[in-house]
Every structure is written in C-alpha cells, then in structure tokens.
Amino acid sequence: MEPSGPQTPVPRPFAPAPRSAPGRGARPLWIGCGVLLALLGVVAIVFVVKAKDLLAWTMGELRTQVTAALPPEVTVEERARLQRGFDAAVEKIKRGEVEMPALKALQLQLTNAAEKAPRGELTHDDVLDLLSALERVGGLLRPEGEPGPAAPAVEAPVRAAPSP
DSSP: OOOOSOOOOOOOSSOOOOOOOTTSTTHHHHHHHHHHHHHHHHHHHHHHHHHHHHHHHHHHHHHHHHHHTOOTTSOHHHHHHHHHHHHHHHHHHHHTOOOHHHHHHHHHHHHHHHHHTTTTOOOHHHHHHHHHHHHHHHTOBOTTSOBSOOOOOOOOOOOOOOOO
16 A cells, blocks of 8 residues: 655754854864964973073983992092082083083083993993093183193293304
8 A cells, every 4th residue: 555645754864963164163273273382482482591500400410310320440539520520510501601512522421421320330431531521511621631720821931042
C-alpha cells in the first residue's frame, strides 16, 4: 500500500549552524599575537637593561661552583688570584668596560669550568686558563701577559758623546 496524504520532509540529522561573518574568527588570533609580541618586547628591553647584572650574578654562581671543585694542586696564591680575578672581572662587567675578545675568551673558559667542575674533572691547567681569562677581563694583566699592574716605562739616561 501506498501512503496516502501529504508527505512530510525527512528531518536532517544536524541542523545547519549559522555562519559567522567572514574575518570575525581571526580577531582573537590577532589580539593574542599582539599581546605576545608586546610581552616579548618588554622581556627584550628588561634583558638588555639587566644584562650586566645577570652576567655578574651568573659569574658569582660559577665562582662558587668552581672554587668548591678546585683540584688539590692549586696553590693558596692561585686561589687568592682566582678570587681577585673574579672580583675584578665582575666589577669591569658591571661598569661595561670589557673588551669583546677578552669576554668571549672568558665565556669559553667559564663554560669549560662549569662543565668539568660538577664531575670533578677540573684540572690545574683548566684553573690556570680560567685565571688568565679572568685577569685579562678584570684588567689585572699587563700586555705581555704577566700578572700585576703595568710597570711605568723607565727612560735610559742620555749620555753625551765624547768630543773629538
């Protein structure tokens, strides 16, 4: 038998959802990106302003780590020079009076010491290399590479030539 009467439409399983206007979905994305960019800008400015203090603090932490792991062959005088070197280097860094090549050499030596110190692999030569880099950054080395303040130049006396 055939059904008699008007046929009812078959219901759809999902009602069509209203569509949002084009471009409205991207607004929260742009706002989020703008906020993130502003935060990154603030962090970059703070880092630039506080970079010297951050490096000085890091060197203080590394000083503690390195001095705790010094090998027994490091003499008392070398330990004192190491402390003076750290102090002088931190002061120069805080004042911004560090030359880039010397700072790069110091970073290399500090990284080397920071890797070896916790494992107890720090050698006397590593300590001497670190000491040299610290004294160079801190201004405690003469141009010839000898420790101590630079000596003033001494002029030789001028002698009169004998007359013929």
